[in-house]
Amino acid sequence: MANPVSHVGYKAVRFVQGLGSLAAFTADIARSALTPPVRFAAFARELYKLGVRSLLIICVCGLAVGMVLGLQGHHTLVRFGAQRSLGAVVGLSLIRELGPVLTALLVAGRAGSATAAEIGAMVVTEQLNGLRMLSIDPVSLVIKPKAAAMLVVTPLLTALFIACGLYGGYLVGVGLLAGDPGSYMSSLRSAVNFHNDIECCMLKSAVFGLLLGLIATYRGYTSAPTAEGVSAATTASVVISSVTVLLTDYVITALWGI
């Protein structure tokens, strides 16, 4: 331990071990997703907890982000006499970047942390071990519905976030700053292209949803069976999810973006 070189080595081995165990966990979920008990009721309950309960925060944040984009965009564009392209500025920034990323960050904070804490608490109270005693696979009953719900919920919430954001930009650009409603919508429509922008946006948010579900459930599942362990798992879930989302966003944009 005193030797700094071997400390680095120890950390590296731990990191690779962590990656390997995450991969094994992912394979476990994939296998249980393909084998019969569908767990539809649990899936619907998770959709409610992760999706419906996040709806308000997503819509309010989307509206706020859209309004800020409208205001900032207007003040910048007015210098060039280009207020007519406000719709394009708001729409493209929301659809290409801010929508998927901010939604993923909000979902990580709102739903990912709750998921990790819930599974962590199950580990502490030995509920998962209890399930194993009854020869019920906890991955199938507890983990799979949560990860699947996260994958489904994130693109839906992203679309709602963007719709609210577009409306927020419209409110500020047209309502508050007395812009022209026709030019807002027409610059928005002519700038946004389905194949380049909307597809890229949906792809991003689906990847984010997958990652959020995996990270949150993995952190909860492997948390130490103590109160401190649960709190560490919750924190780690939010931190790792956020960093992963931002890094993955760059990679996806670099690979598929134009």
Place this chain on the structure above:
Amino acid sequence: MDRSPLRDFFVGLFVLAGIAAIAYLSISIGGFSWHGPTGLKLSAAFDETGELAVRAPVVIAGVRVGEVATIALQDDFRARVEMDLDPTLKLPTDTSASIVTAGVLGDRYIELQPGGDEKLLKSGDRIAFTESAIVLERLIGQLLYGTTKGKAADHGTGAATTAPVQTP
């Protein structure tokens, strides 16, 4: 694992709202434009494309009818521009294509001027009559140096060579 009708109703509502938002973004905002395999694909060769970009609009009489699909260099060092147009368009074979600029410093786009021929262009055809982009810097260079012949020779290729070329 109780089923509660109210909760299921909200979940259904949420999923439907999400799908509706995706559909709105795709269809109304994104607009399934001229991207189907049935689109009318035409190509044209230009001596100079300026800053013409992929996905720049193609217009007829100011109405957008398609977009630029690819820009590549041909063997004879001219630029080959492929356009993806509205498949319902009926263009005569003597249609001409010119690269123009929106405003003084605006974006480049392609304007088509339909001719009067009775034969129509088919997908994959080549537009024979093209007018290249006007490069503003060269025009200014010609204005400044082009008037006195000696100076134009001194400045060599950059300033003196090209006025916008009409290619048959």
